[in-house]
Amino acid sequence: MSKSNRRNWFGGSNNGRTVTVIEPEIERTQRRKAKIAFFVTAIVTALLAGTVFSSYVHPILGGFLGLLAGVLLGGTVAVLIIIWPVLRIIWHWLPEILLGCFLVYGWTWLMGATPVWLSLLILAVIIGAPSAIGPARRAVLSAFWCLTVRHRLRMCFAAFIAHNRQRTLPFILFAKPTPAGERVWIWLRPGLSLSDLEQEGQTQKLAVACWANESRVTAASRKYAALIRIDIVRRETLTADVLSPLPDHVPDDMPATALASPATPPVGLNFADVPGPRTKRAPNTNTRARIPRNPEPSSEIDPSDYA
Amino acid sequence: MNAPFDAPPSVPVGTGMSIYDPILIGIDEYGLPVHLPLIYHNILIGGEPGAGKSMLLHNIVGYAAMCDDCDLVLIDGKQVDLGLWRGSAAEFVGPDLDHAIYTLERVQGVLDLRNSYLLDQRRQKIERGDGMRPLLLAIDELAYYAATVGTKIEQEYFSALNRDVAARGRAVAVIDVSATQRPSSDIIPTSLRFLFGWRFAGRCVDDSSSDVVLGHGWAGRGYSAAKIDPKNRGEGLLLAEDGIPTRVKGAFLTNANLLRVADYAAAKRREARDTPPNLRAVA
Ligand SMILES: Nc1ncnc2c1ncn2[C@@H]1O[C@H](COP(=O)(O)OP(=O)(O)O)[C@@H](O)[C@H]1O
Ligand SMILES: [Mg+2]
Numbered sequence: 001m002s003k004s005n006r007r008n009w010f011g012g013s014n015n016g017r018t019v020t021v022i023e024p025e026i027e028r029t030q031r032r033k034a035k036i037a038f039f040v041t042a043i044v045t046a047l048l049a050g051t052v053f054s055s056y057v058h059p060i061l062g063g064f065l066g067l068l069a070g071v072l073l074g075g076t077v078a079v080l081i082i083i084w085p086v087l088r089i090i091w092h093w094l095p096e097i098l099l100g101c102f103l104v105y106g107w108t109w110l111m112g113a114t115p116v117w118l119s120l121l122i123l124a125v126i127i128g129a130p131s132a133i134g135p136a137r138r139a140v141l142s143a144f145w146c147l148t149v150r151h152r153l154r155m156c157f158a159a160f161i162a163h164n165r166q167r168t169l170p171f172i173l174f175a176k177p178t179p180a181g182e183r184v185w186i187w188l189r190p191g192l193s194l195s196d197l198e199q200e201g202q203t204q205k206l207a208v209a210c211w212a213n214e215s216r217v218t219a220a221s222r223k224y225a226a227l228i229r230i231d232i233v234r235r236e237t238l239t240a241d242v243l244s245p246l247p248d249h250v251p252d253d254m255p256a257t258a259l260a261s262p263a264t265p266p267v268g269l270n271f272a273d274v275p276g277p278r279t280k281r282a283p284n285t286n287t288r289a290r291i292p293r294n295p296e297p298s299s300e301i302d303p304s305d306y307a
Numbered sequence: 308m309n310a311p312f313d314a315p316p317s318v319p320v321g322t323g324m325s326i327y328d329p330i331l332i333g334i335d336e337y338g339l340p341v342h343l344p345l346i347y348h349n350i351l352i353g354g355e356p357g358a359g360k361s362m363l364l365h366n367i368v369g370y371a372a373m374c375d376d377c378d379l380v381l382i383d384g385k386q387v388d389l390g391l392w393r394g395s396a397a398e399f400v401g402p403d404l405d406h407a408i409y410t411l412e413r414v415q416g417v418l419d420l421r422n423s424y425l426l427d428q429r430r431q432k433i434e435r436g437d438g439m440r441p442l443l444l445a446i447d448e449l450a451y452y453a454a455t456v457g458t459k460i461e462q463e464y465f466s467a468l469n470r471d472v473a474a475r476g477r478a479v480a481v482i483d484v485s486a487t488q489r490p491s492s493d494i495i496p497t498s499l500r501f502l503f504g505w506r507f508a509g510r511c512v513d514d515s516s517s518d519v520v521l522g523h524g525w526a527g528r529g530y531s532a533a534k535i536d537p538k539n540r541g542e543g544l545l546l547a548e549d550g551i552p553t554r555v556k557g558a559f560l561t562n563a564n565l566l567r568v569a570d571y572a573a574a575k576r577r578e579a580r581d582t583p584p585n586l587r588a589v590a
Contacts, residue, residue: 178336178337179336179337179338180336180554194528197528198524198527198528199527200527202527203527203528203529207529214529214534215529216528216529216530217528217529218528218551231529233336236536236539237336237337237338238334238336238539238542238554238555238556239536239539240556241541241559242333242334242541242556242557242558242559243558243559243560244331244366244369244558244559244560244564245331245558246366246369246370246373246558246560246564246568247560247564247567247568249322249324249373249568249571250567250568250571251571254567254570254571
């Protein structure tokens with residue numbers, strides 16, 4: 001069997017083609033890391049625990065106990081490291097998993113506890129109320145978008161954000177609804193930085209992938225450069241006029257102001273009314289206009305323009 | 308009548324507003340009010356024609372005009388916007404470069420006076436309640452003076468004066484608020500642009516213009532004023548206290564309200580000026 005179509009763990013065979021959840025390189029590095037971690041943890045724990053046990057029981061017995069503790073702890077650490085990619089996937093789908101469990105067990109429990117007609121009625125109310133009540137519907141929708149955005153962002157990161165050598169992706173922490181869209185916090189892994197997300201056109205790609213209008217990235221913490229924040233904007237919230245509070249400071253008994261002189265007729269304001277060629281030029285002896293300049297100043301990047 | 312003493316009823320009472328307090332300039336994406344503490348800061352306002360630069364200036368200048376403790380120096384190449392606040396201004400300059408230069412020289416004189424006073428007092432900074440009135444210098448259509456009329460030497464002198472006010476004015480409570488469409492280096496020298504700590508970018512034509520207002524690199528992170536809907540006047544990106552641009556919708560004043568506020572502020576200032584100092588102390 002050639003290496004390329006070797007079956008991976010968590011890779012199932014599907015119509016003869018392998019569906020891979022965890023890529024081979026990641027699996028290899030994961031295994032190596034696990035081995036190293038196992039031995040380091042096991043040796044250190046064995047030595048420490050052996051010394052401690054020896055002062056309570058017979059030294060040889062203590063040594064064995066220490067060895068046992070080392071193997072147990074090292075094994076646990078190694079297993080955690082090996083299954084870390086799976087843990088990450090579980091973290092990633094945790095809201096959906098919890099929701100699924102809740103639905104399945106909730107329904108079973110409901111059916112068991114109440115007559116069928118009452119269960120159906122409760123179900124109808126649970127589904128019907130949010131779709132009828134505006135705020136509830138919006139809350140459900142924004143929760144839906146928060147869940148969706150986390151998965152869309154992960155797809156983006158896998159597709160086009162620069163990877164580091166171990167091909168670890170940014171860790172997506174939480175998403176929170178905002179009036180304009182969602183705000184997602186990301187923990188960058190070694191090898192990535194905010195500037196990877198700032199590359200030309202990168203934020204537009206994020207917006208496209210999230211089915212949004214705009215996206216913006218910034219550092220989210222003054223302490224950790226790895227913690228960044230992505231704002232997804234999918235709704236325009238600033239369309240309504242905002243009235244300035246200044247007029248509220250003016251007392252009501254202030255006499256209404258008339259326009260300065262409404263009687264002045266607008267005459268003598270056209271081109272023909274401006275005197276013809278002047279004998280003397282206006283004091284505008286702007287010499288710069290005659291120096292040939294770049295035809296289109298905005299098309300080129302003038303470094304002194306950015307301050 | 309149980310008044311403790313017979314003060315004439317005409318003693319003016321101020322509006323109770325102070326330039327040391329933050330100015331409400333609009334709301335952000337969350338619907339929360341955005342306050343801009345302007346004292347000890349300078350702000351540069353950019354954006355395409357019709358972006359709402361002058362409306363933001365109306366908010367700022369209007370607030371300052373209503374304050375009991377602030378003097379106004381207004382320079383507007385287009386006259387019509389800041390001209391409304393003429394009645395409250397210590398000096399109003401229309402499209403006249405000589406007048407603008409002369410006025411900025413006077414402001415520079417204020418800086419020198421205050422700095423030598425502070426040196427005498429062995430202090431570094433003017434603070435609330437120490438008797439010196441903060442001064443708001445607002446310039447609309449900056450490009451008119453800095454790149455359009457006059458000779459190159461005069462324009463450069465104007466920019467140099469503006470730079471001096473922005474640089475040295477901070478500690479002596481002189482606030483520089485300048486607005487222009489695209490503050491690129493041919494309009495405002497880069498060294499002057501750096502002195503404006505805070506920026507407001509109304510809608511811009513392209514990402515590079517937005518970066519010229521806000522600073523290099525913001526468009527790459529998605530903070531570009533070119534993405535603002537051109538029909539949504541008054542929306543812009545404000546780069547102030549947080550260090551991250553925030554989307555802001557500027558507050559709006561109808562023309563009638565503008566006139567009302569301007570007339571009231573002017574009347575209040577006239578009243579205060581005409582009151583003898585001993586009565587002012589009572590009030
Ligand atoms: N905050 C705002 N809310 C609603 N409309 C605004 C706002 N700011 C500006 N406008 C509208 O846009 C027009 C142009 O604004 P203006 O401030 O004169 O632009 P600029 O000075 O940038 O050329 C105004 O006449 C006003 O009708
Ligand atoms: Mg204007």
